[in-house]
Amino acid sequence: MGKNILVLTGSPRQGGNSDMLADAFIKGARAGGHTVAKFATAAKKIGGCRACEACWSKNTACSIQDDFAELEPLLESAATLVLASPLYWFGVSSHLKAAIDKFYAYTRPGCKRPLKIKESLLLICGADEGLGVFTGAIETYKGIVDYMKWQDKGILAVPSVSAKGAIVHTEALKQAEKLGAEI
Structure with a gap:
C-alpha cells in the first residue's frame, strides 16, 4: 500500500533547480x-x-489567517514529508521556513489534529561549491526530525547549481527520483 507524501517546496523560481529536484522525487x-x-x-x-x-483557538492550527490554512489538510494527512528548497544564506528559503515555523501548533498541548508524519527527507541545492555550505540547513533539518520524532529517510544536497536548469547537468535528478521510488 502506498504512502501519502507531501512535498513542500520553497523556491520562488518556478521550474528552478530545487523545483526540478522535487519533481524528480515525485516522479x-x-x-x-x-x-x-x-x-x-x-x-x-x-x-x-x-x-x-493562540494555536487552535479558531479550530485551525494557526489563528492568524493566511495561506497556511490551505496547507493544513495536506500536512495533516501526510505520512511522509519532503522539504525541497534552494539554499539561501545557509538555510532553507524564508518561504519554506515560514511554513515550518507554523508546525509549532502541532507540538502544543490541545492540538486538535495531530500530524501523522513518521518520516521525512530534505532536498536542497545551491550555487556554492562544496557541501560545507549546507551544514546549517542540514543541521536544522536534523533538529526538526529529532524534535518531531520523525525518521530521516534521506538528505540530498546538490552544490554548484546556480543558473535555472543547471541541475540537469548533474546526477541529482536521478538520485532524487531513486529516493522517491525507494521511499
Missing part, C-alpha cells in the same frame, strides 16, 4: 505507487509564527 514516488501532493510555499502568502500562543 519516482508516484512510480512506486505512492500518492504525492506538492505545495509551493513561495507561491503563497504564509507569515511565520508570531508566538501569539
